[in-house]
Amino acid sequence: MSHKVALFSILAALIAGPAAGQTGAHFYNIDKEIRFEGTVREIVLEPRYKGTAPFLVLRVEDAGGGKRYNVEVSPSWFFGQDIHGGEKVKVVGSLSEATGSVPTIIARELQLRGETFKLRDKRGFPGWQGGPQRKRGIRRFGSF
Amino acid sequence: MMIRKMRFIIPVLLIAAVSAQGGTVYLSFIQHSTRNLFQTRDGVSDQISAFSLSINQDFSALSFLANLEYSAFRQTTGLSFFSADGGFDCLLPAGKKSAFYFAAGVAGAFYRREYAAFSSLGANLVGAFKTYLAPSSILKLQWQGVYAVYKDSLFDYWSQTASISIDKYFATRTTLKADAEWGYKYFLHPFLPEPIEPLTEPATMIATPIGMGTETGSGNGWGGQQYQGGNGFIPRTSSEDGGAGIGHVALSLLAAQGIGDVVGLSASAVQQWIITGENPFLSIEEFYLVQNPSADAFSWEGRQITGRITLNLPWSVELKAGYTYSDKTYPGVESLSLEGLPLGLVRNDLRHLFEARIEKNFRRVSIFLAYSHVDNGSSDPLFVWKSHYVMGGFEWNLPTGRKGGVS
Numbered sequence: 001m002s003h004k005v006a007l008f009s010i011l012a013a014l015i016a017g018p019a020a021g022q023t024g025a026h027f028y029n030i031d032k033e034i035r036f037e038g039t040v041r042e043i044v045l046e047p048r049y050k051g052t053a054p055f056l057v058l059r060v061e062d063a064g065g066g067k068r069y070n071v072e073v074s075p076s077w078f079f080g081q082d083i084h085g086g087e088k089v090k091v092v093g094s095l096s097e098a099t100g101s102v103p104t105i106i107a108r109e110l111q112l113r114g115e116t117f118k119l120r121d122k123r124g125f126p127g128w129q130g131g132p133q134r135k136r137g138i139r140r141f142g143s144f
Numbered sequence: 145m146m147i148r149k150m151r152f153i154i155p156v157l158l159i160a161a162v163s164a165q166g167g168t169v170y171l172s173f174i175q176h177s178t179r180n181l182f183q184t185r186d187g188v189s190d191q192i193s194a195f196s197l198s199i200n201q202d203f204s205a206l207s208f209l210a211n212l213e214y215s216a217f218r219q220t221t222g223l224s225f226f227s228a229d230g231g232f233d234c235l236l237p238a239g240k241k242s243a244f245y246f247a248a249g250v251a252g253a254f255y256r257r258e259y260a261a262f263s264s265l266g267a268n269l270v271g272a273f274k275t276y277l278a279p280s281s282i283l284k285l286q287w288q289g290v291y292a293v294y295k296d297s298l299f300d301y302w303s304q305t306a307s308i309s310i311d312k313y314f315a316t317r318t319t320l321k322a323d324a325e326w327g328y329k330y331f332l333h334p335f336l337p338e339p340i341e342p343l344t345e346p347a348t349m350i351a352t353p354i355g356m357g358t359e360t361g362s363g364n365g366w367g368g369q370q371y372q373g374g375n376g377f378i379p380r381t382s383s384e385d386g387g388a389g390i391g392h393v394a395l396s397l398l399a400a401q402g403i404g405d406v407v408g409l410s411a412s413a414v415q416q417w418i419i420t421g422e423n424p425f426l427s428i429e430e431f432y433l434v435q436n437p438s439a440d441a442f443s444w445e446g447r448q449i450t451g452r453i454t455l456n457l458p459w460s461v462e463l464k465a466g467y468t469y470s471d472k473t474y475p476g477v478e479s480l481s482l483e484g485l486p487l488g489l490v491r492n493d494l495r496h497l498f499e500a501r502i503e504k505n506f507r508r509v510s511i512f513l514a515y516s517h518v519d520n521g522s523s524d525p526l527f528v529w530k531s532h533y534v535m536g537g538f539e540w541n542l543p544t545g546r547k548g549g550v551s
Contacts, residue, residue: 042279044240053205053235054243075235076207079245079272084313085279090405113319113400114408114454116462121541122507126168 028106028124032095037063040087045078054078059102060089070104072096074119074126087112094124170198174537178432181220183520185529190219192433194537205234209249215433222257223434233270242275253435261299262437266292280313292437298336298379299437303329317402328391329442334424335382378427388424390442390475392416408454418445422476432533444472446492460505468497479524487523494521511538 042059049055053075060069071091074080083089090111096104108120120126176192196213210230217223231249238244247270255262272286284307291302304327311321394416401409428438452466472493479489501514513536520529 040279043276045235045237045243046240052202053207054237075202078235078243079274082282082311082319084282084311084319085276086313086315088317088402111405111456113317113402114404114406114456116456116460116505118505118510125541 027096028094028108028120029096030094030122030124033092033108034095034105035090035092036060036069037088037090038069039063040083040085040089041068042085043083048072056083058083058089060091060105063088068102070102071110072104072106073110074107077119081117083112168200168541170196170200170539170541172196172198172537172539174535176433176533176535178531178533180518180529180531181217181223181432183430183432183518183529183531184526186526187529187531188220190217190432192217194433205236206232207234208232223255223259223431225253225255225259225262225434227251227253231268238273238275242273245272245274246270259434261294261296262434263295264292264299264437266290277310282309282311284309294437298331298334300332301329301437302332303327303442311398319398319400321398321400323394323396323398325394325396326392327394327442328389328420329440330387330389331424332387333385334379334388335384335386336379338381338383379425388421390418390421390423392418392442392445406456408452408456410450410452412450414448416445416447418475423474424476426476426478427480428474428477429527443477444474446470446472448472462503462505463501464503465500466498468495468499470495470497479522480526482525489523491527492523493527495519509538509540512536 038060040058041061044057044059045054046057047054048057055075056073056078058071058073060071061067062069069091071089071093077083091105091107092109093105093107096106106120106124108118108122108124110117110119172195174194176194177190178192179189180187181190182188192215194213194215196211198209198211201208208230209232211228213227215225215227229249229251231247233245233247236244236246248268250265250267252265253263268288268290270286270288272284274282274284277283286308287304287306289302289304293300305325306327307323307325309321309323311319313319394414396412396414398410398412400411403409423438423443425438428436428443430436430439448468448470450466450468452464455463457463470493472495474491474493477491479487479491481487496519497516499514499516501512503510503512514534516533518529518531518533520527522528
């Protein structure tokens with residue numbers, strides 16, 4: 001059995017080698033970080049980056065002036081969380097290139113339903129993990 | 145032995161972590177303290193230190209996850225275990241509002257000494273579909289299949305679960321959700337062979353008495369009612385080979401309400417019915433932090449009601465508290481007296497669980513402290529107990545991508 005553990009670890013090391021695709025033009029820029037509050041109007045899955053799964057993108061209408069943003073969340077959140085049209089949301093994120101006339105925000109933090117969800121750390125590094133498969137294991141008292 | 149394994153595995157995983165450019169690596173440490181490790185009337189205290197390392201890496205539409213964990217029990221050292229799991233998943237869009245999710249993984253848990261019977265290897269598959277029926281309404285379908293083999297083959301099983309859920313968000317900031325689930329677990333060979341010697345005792349007494357092991361290795365080292373060690377279950381004997389299945393259906397409802405920006409409330413209720421079969425073991429138990437294969441979501445019928453509050457406090461502090469009441473009956477499991485004699489009652493537990501957790505998020509590290517209190521009543525006097533559980537720890541998110549990278 002110990003051989004199987006070792007084999008598994010080696011496979012993990014081998015598989016985790018290559019880098020995921022990244023783009024130079026579209027990245028989390030902490031100098032362009034903004035925060036705003038709005039209402040989710042639409043939820044869509046959209047391809048955002050070469051070499052990654054499609055991202056969950058929220059069309060959010062600013063609470064103040066009715067300005068619209070595309071808020072880029074993460075791929076795994078489509079299954080990991082249930083966000084609805086009409087929900088109030090507070091967004092902290094980096095203003096990125098506009099696609100068309102609507103500015104895009106790469107979300108670092110979302111606040112909705114009285115909970116805060118950290119998607120990236122304060123330097124913009126992603127912190128999400130995957131979908132239903134990640135929710136295995138026994139439930140510990142005190143873990144929510 | 146375990147230390148030697150860790151010396152080999154941790155460097156390999158750290159190398160993997162460093163090479164996982166663009167991925168995410170988590171390191172966590174959690175310290176647990178309990179006065180009732182085996183969750184019986186005879187409280188056994190212990191402190192557990194749990195270390196884990198997770199790596200998440202995307203490859204196009206595929207995402208890879210590997211997780212290693214080692215839990216060291218200070219007093220009941222034989223229960224210390226090492227676990228590893230890994231797998232791939234992928235998200236396949238079906239239009240802009242719908243997607244399929246598929247995952248495949250393997251998992252192993254490795255125990256020593258008297259708890260070696262819990263050591264297991266398994267595989268699981270997940271398929272799911274989610275679609276927005278309207279912007280404010282979501283439909284989800286999910287299926288999961290699991291196959292696991294244990295060092296003590298009595299526990300070997302396969303299981304599958306299918307569920308469907310639908311929810312609706314209202315402008316009052318209320319979310320309503322309904323969920324239906326069907327599940328079936330099949331133990332491949334859960335029975336001990338009948339003793340060859342003719343027996344005159346009642347059938348329920350044929351099984352190995354509590355506190356004694358068997359020569360086959362099944363249940364070897366049971367600690368009995370003092371629970372100073374042992375894997376805590378009593379198998380049945382049978383003259384026929386073959387397995388035993390237990391199936392259930394469950395319905396659940398959830399209502400969640402947001403109040404301002406700070407407060408989130410939720411209430412949920414689950415009703416579960418066993419529709420086929422029963423538990424193949426005469427006694428089943430839950431151990432704190434240990435995946436006891438004789439007790440899980442398939443083993444009970446009854447109801448569970450939960451209320452929770454989440455407070456989003458200043459300075460990135462989050463406070464959660466919850467109360468859960470459960471009334472669970474375990475078909476096939478008999479209530480026994482403290483002397484080990486059958487009481488003629490199917491085991492039924494009533495539990496009050498209070499939980500609270502406070503978490504503070506720093507730049508790269510999250511720290512938390514959690515407290516739980518359990519008051520468990522049972523038709524089996526061995527399982528009438530109250531206890532506290534405390535845990536605290538941190539999670540460190542280690543970036544491996546370039547600064548500001550997208551993934």
